Amino acid sequence: MGNDGLPLYPQVYRPQGPTKMDQKEFQSAQPSPPMPVQAMLLGPENTMTVCQFCRASIKTAVRYTTTARTHTAAALWGILCCLCCVPYAANSAKNSDHYCPNCQRYLGTYVK
Ligand SMILES: [Zn+2]
Secondary structure, rough: OOOOOOOOOOOOOHHHOHHHHHHHHHHHHHOOOOOOOOHHHOOOOOOEEOOOOOOOEEEEEEEEEHHHHHHHHHHHHHHHHOOHHHHHHOHHHHOOOOEEOOOOEEEEEOOO
């Protein structure tokens, strides 16, 4: 009496190990936060954008870096007429590295 037809099974044993392992694997399988695609928004000059790190609306600080092409051009110029300083003076053969003036983080590079 008092039994509504339910079998009186003992409490089901649930192993904890595999469950915890599954949770851990699931968490570690989460992808790292994707990098925002900002390269296409960055131009050769200072660019208005929103910093992906500090979320501030900023105008990027640009630092020009010489590329292999710059050195090649310098070598050619040096051979031709010893004006190796000409390509270094022009920014046309340099990449533009954009930095956030607010948090000083590197945002991306505009490649010529
Ligand atoms: Zn920033």
